[in-house]
Amino acid sequence: MEMYQWLTAVLVGGITGFVSHLINNQGKLLLPRRLKTFFHLGFLTDIFTGSLAALLGLVLFDVTLIKEIIKVSIVTAISGQTFLLHQALGGEQAKNTQIGKADEKIQEIDKLLRR
Numbered sequence: 449m450e451m452y453q454w455l456t457a458v459l460v461g462g463i464t465g466f467v468s469h470l471i472n473n474q475g476k477l478l479l480p481r482r483l484k485t486f487f488h489l490g491f492l493t494d495i496f497t498g499s500l501a502a503l504l505g506l507v508l509f510d511v512t513l514i515k516e517i518i519k520v521s522i523v524t525a526i527s528g529q530t531f532l533l534h535q536a537l538g539g540e541q542a543k544n545t546q547i548g549k550a551d552e553k554i555q556e557i558d559k560l561l562r563r
Contacts, residue, residue, distance in 0.1 A: 457502040464525035465498020501528025
């Protein structure tokens with residue numbers, strides 16, 4: 449594959465990741481920042497994810513025309529973002545379920561102690 453194909457996929461995937469970041473955060477740009485335990489990359493994470501997904505799509509689908517490269521890059525970058533959002537949502541749902549179970553146990557113990 450030619451270098452321009454790789455660069456096009458990275459650029460289109462990065463732009464798609466950036467737009468996805470703005471959409472998911474109601475138009476706010478989350479800047480990179482250092483937290484107590486780790487470094488949060490903010491919008492750079494979405495750009496990197498979009499670019500990486502676009503490169504993966506370029507390799508998997510083996511496209512050569514610039515029009516096809518752009519299409520595949522956009523679709524795979526959006527798919528990559530969607531996958532990560534789905535994983536985060538699943539984690540939040542599992543956490544909420546565990547919190548609900550803990551609340552029920554606390555209420556049961558509280559009822560037993562009030563007797």
